[in-house]
Every structure is written in structure tokens, then in C-alpha cells.
Amino acid sequence: MAGIDSVEGFEPRFKRVKPPEEGERIKVVDGKLVVPDKPIVAYIEGDGIGPEIVAAARRVIDAAVEVAYGGRRRIVWWELYAGHKAMKIYGELLPEDTLNGIRYTLVALKGPLETPVGGGYRSLNVAIRQALDLYANIRPVYYLGQPAPHCYAEHDNFVIFRENTEDLYAGIEWPADSPEAKKLREFLKREFGIVLREDAGIGLKPISRFATHRIMRKALRWAIDHGNKIVTIMHKGNIMKYTEGAFREWAYEVALKEFRDYVVTEQELYEKYGGKLPEGKILVNDRIADNMLQQIITRPWDYEVIVTPNVNGDYISDEANALVGGIGMAAGMNAGDFMAVAEPVHGTAPKYAGKDLANPTAEILSGALLLEAMLGWKEAAQMIREAIKRAIKEKKVTQDLARHMKDVKPLRTSEYTEVLIQYLREMKP
Numbered sequence: 025m026a027g028i029d030s031v032e033g034f035e036p037r038f039k040r041v042k043p044p045e046e047g048e049r050i051k052v053v054d055g056k057l058v059v060p061d062k063p064i065v066a067y068i069e070g071d072g073i074g075p076e077i078v079a080a081a082r083r084v085i086d087a088a089v090e091v092a093y094g095g096r097r098r099i100v101w102w103e104l105y106a107g108h109k110a111m112k113i114y115g116e117l118l119p120e121d122t123l124n125g126i127r128y129t130l131v132a133l134k135g136p137l138e139t140p141v142g143g144g145y146r147s148l149n150v151a152i153r154q155a156l157d158l159y160a161n162i163r164p165v166y167y168l169g170q171p172a173p174h175c176y177a178e179h180d181n182f183v184i185f186r187e188n189t190e191d192l193y194a195g196i197e198w199p200a201d202s203p204e205a206k207k208l209r210e211f212l213k214r215e216f217g218i219v220l221r222e223d224a225g226i227g228l229k230p231i232s233r234f235a236t237h238r239i240m241r242k243a244l245r246w247a248i249d250h251g252n253k254i255v256t257i258m259h260k261g262n263i264m265k266y267t268e269g270a271f272r273e274w275a276y277e278v279a280l281k282e283f284r285d286y287v288v289t290e291q292e293l294y295e296k297y298g299g300k301l302p303e304g305k306i307l308v309n310d311r312i313a314d315n316m317l318q319q320i321i322t323r324p325w326d327y328e329v330i331v332t333p334n335v336n337g338d339y340i341s342d343e344a345n346a347l348v349g350g351i352g353m354a355a356g357m358n359a360g361d362f363m364a365v366a367e368p369v370h371g372t373a374p375k376y377a378g379k380d381l382a383n384p385t386a387e388i389l390s391g392a393l394l395l396e397a398m399l400g401w402k403e404a405a406q407m408i409r410e411a412i413k414r415a416i417k418e419k420k421v422t423q424d425l426a427r428h429m430k431d432v433k434p435l436r437t438s439e440y441t442e443v444l445i446q447y448l449r450e451m452k453p
């Protein structure tokens with residue numbers, strides 16, 4: 025039901041929503057997305073500040089698309105429900121209609137969702153990712169001139185590909201006092217002579233060749249599409265040899281078997297090319313995780329695309345975003361082979377909900393990521409980033425950024441959105 029099977033030939037049935045009559049469906053033909061000029065794109069408002077920032081993002085995206093393509097292209101938005109709004113309409117937090125809706129549109133923009141405390145889902149976001157097999161968490165890190173703590177911030181321009189389905193975060197774990205943990209401790213002692221403490225909880229870290237291959241493939245395709253020159257495999261293979269070490273090995277396997285014409289390894293770079301990357305080639309190298317966490321601070325110019333298992337990916341993407349000024353700017357997208365849900369890295373920021381104070385930039389940049397990576401509308405995405413850059417330069421920012429700048433009167437979410445739309449209208453396609 026997940027991945028490609030859910031895409032090709034998928035004819036959904038909906039209970040309470042209906043795809044808009046206007047607009048056309050994005051399709052997969054011969055293993056490629058085919059995007060019409062008026063594609064139907066789903067959106068989920070989400071909880072907390074979600075409705076405000078998703079509304080802002082849709083308006084900014086619409087303006088960018090209109091200016092970039094002179095009215096020839098337009099997104100036809102379709103609302104789907106999750107979280108509190110879904111509870112009101114369906115009596116459940118994540119209705120099947122919503123998952124089917126995304127399977128239908130293939131592309132969705134999502135606001136943050138509150139994780140219900142106790143019972144039900146571990147997290148709605150995780151449930152969506154799992155149901156749709158969105159195995160790649162893609163997090164671009166841009167420096168757009170915002171107040172940033174990093175002295176080399178202008179070099180911070182990375183895209184992190186974090187594997188979403190495996191590793192210690194796959195949720196295979198048991199509390200110390202559970203019968204399962206007891207059984208496992210006994211099994212380990214009996215079969216392998218491994219003695220764990222009686223009060224040890226246990227988590228498992230699966231990493232497969234299959235999942236490694238597909239995330240590496242995605243990272244390399246991104247690098248080819250975006251003209252990146254370096255793809256770095258981040259791993260802790262010196263210690264966890266058969267999980268993180270295997271991730272490294274399998275990632276190289278894909279690079280050298282499937283992308284041989286594009287790829288140069290670090291060894292080849294020095295032995296064959298005298299340390300100078302030939303035109304049109306991509307350097308694929310690898311770095312140990314702890315070193316990598318330092319390197320993006322000390323030598324950010326050496327990194328462009330970073331591909332890594334789940335736990336490392338969590339650490340490095342938050343670190344990278346902190347370097348450029350934090351959460352209000354951090355965009356993300358969860359993608360499968362032909363499906364993607366873009367969402368900001370931050371949560372529902374309940375203290376700002378309904379107050380017109382939240383920074384919508386992360387949501388807007390997530391939308392730009394969809395435009396660029398899924399619809400192939402790169403010009404509109406680039407214009408959005410330019411408009412944000414200009415707003416920051418002219419000190420037209422929301423309170424979270426304004427408080428790190430001198431003598432700046434913060435804008436409300438709605439005022440900031442208007443500024444961006446104005447800047448977009450002043451641009452030439």
C-alpha cells in the first residue's frame with residue numbers, strides 16, 4: 025500500500041472530501057512525475073500556529089507562481105484534515121481520507137501538528153510518514169541574511185538527507201521491566217553469552233541495504249539536479265560497524281554502481297585528478313559523525329549534500345539550523361519515491377497560536393521546496409527565497425528575528441506576508 029504501489033493506478037475513494045473539479049492531478053508516468061500547469065496540491069493547516077502560517081505560505085506561493093509564469097501556471101489547493109480540525113470533522117486525528125488525499129495529489133503542504141499526549145499515536149507526523157512510506161527527510165539549510173550565531177553563516181548552504189524509516193528511531197524498544205526486554209536479555213545470554221544488566225531497557229538499531237540505497241539514490245539525484253559538487257555520507261561506522269559502517273558501504277555501492285558517470289571518490293580525486301574535481305562531476309566522500317558535527321561549524325564550505333541515518337540526521341539538521349538562526353527559518357520535506365509532504369521543522373508554537381505573531385518563513389520555505397523539488401517550478405521557488413532575503417535585509421521581519429536586530433519594529437505574521445507578496449510583485453520573471 026505504500027510507495028510506488030500507492031501511486032500507480034491508485035483510485036481513491038473519499039468519505040468526506042472531494043478533489044476540486046478545477047485543476048488536474050499530478051501523475052507518475054514511466055517513473056517520472058508529470059506536472060500539469062494547474063496541479064491540485066493538498067494542504068493541511070495543522071494545529072497551533074499552523075492555520076496562520078499555512079495561509080501565509082499559500083498566499084506567498086500563489087503570488088510567486090503568478091509572477092514567475094505570468095498567470096500560465098497556478099496551484100489549485102485542496103484542503104485535507106489532520107489534528108484538531110480532523111477531530112471536529114471526522115472524530116479522529118488522522119482520517120484515511122487525508123492519507124488517500126495525499127496519495128491522490130502526491131504533493132502536500134502541511135502545518136505542524138500537536139502530538140497528542142498519551143495514547144493513540146506516537147506522533148501524527150510519524151504516522152503520516154509511515155503510512156505513505158516517506159523515507160527521506162530532506163532539510164535544506166539556507167542563510168538568507170537573518171541574524172545568525174555562526175561567524176561563517178554566509179557559507180551555510182546545505183541539504184541534509186536523513187533516512188526516516190530505520191535506525192534507533194524505528195521504535196523497536198522495550199522498557200527495562202517489560203517481559204519483552206527480559207526475554208531478550210535471556211536470549212542474548214543463552215545464545216550469545218552476552219550479559220546485560222537486569223535493569224537495562226533495550227532498543228534495536230536496524231539499518232538495511234534497501235533503505236540505504238534508496239536514500240543515497242535520492243541524495244545523488246538531488247545533487248545532479250541542483251548542480252551540487254559534494255555529497256557526504258555521515259556515519260559512525262568506526263564504532264557501529266554493521267549498521268552505520270554498512271550504511272557507508274551501501275551508500276558508496278549505489279554511488280559507484282548506479283551513478284558511476286557522475287561520481288568521483290575522495291581517493292580518485294587525489295590519485296587521478298590531482299585534487300581538482302573535474303567539471304560536471306560530484307565528489308562523494310564520507311565523514312565520521314562526530315567529526316562532521318564539528319566540520320560544518322569549522323569548514324562549512326566543504327559540505328553541500330549530507331546523507332545520513334536517522335539519529336545522526338536529527339542532530340546535524342538541528343545543529344545546522346541553529347547555525348543560521350534557528351527554528352523560524354527551518355524548512356523540511358518528507359519524501360517517498362513520487363510523493364512528498366513539506367512541513368516546517370518547528371512545532372505548533374502554542375504560545376503564539378491565533379495571535380498573528382508567528383514567523384511563517386519556515387512554512388513558506390517548505391512550500392518553496394515543494395515547488396522546486398516536486399513541481400519542478402524552480403523559478404518561483406528562487407523568487408520566494410529572494411523576497412525573504414530582501415525582507416531580512418530591509419529589516420521587515422517578525423518578532424523572533426526582530427529581537428536579535430537593533431531598533432527594528434517587528435511585523436505581524438500578516439504584515440510580513442504582505443511585504444513578501446509586495447516584493448514578489450515588484451520582481452520580473
Ligand code: NAI
Binds near residue numbers: 136139140352386424
Ligand atoms: P515548537 O517548535 O512548537 O516551539 C519551540 C520554540 O520555538 C517555542 O519557543 C516557540 O514559540 C518557537 N517557535 C516555533 N515555531 C515558531 C515560529 N514559526 N515563529 C516563531 N516562534 C516559533 O516546539 P515544542 O514547543 O516542543 O512543541 C509544540 C508542539 O508541536 C508539540 O505538540 C509537538 O509535538 C509539536 N511538534 C510538531 C512538529 C510537526 O508537526 N512537524 C514538529 C515539532 C513539534
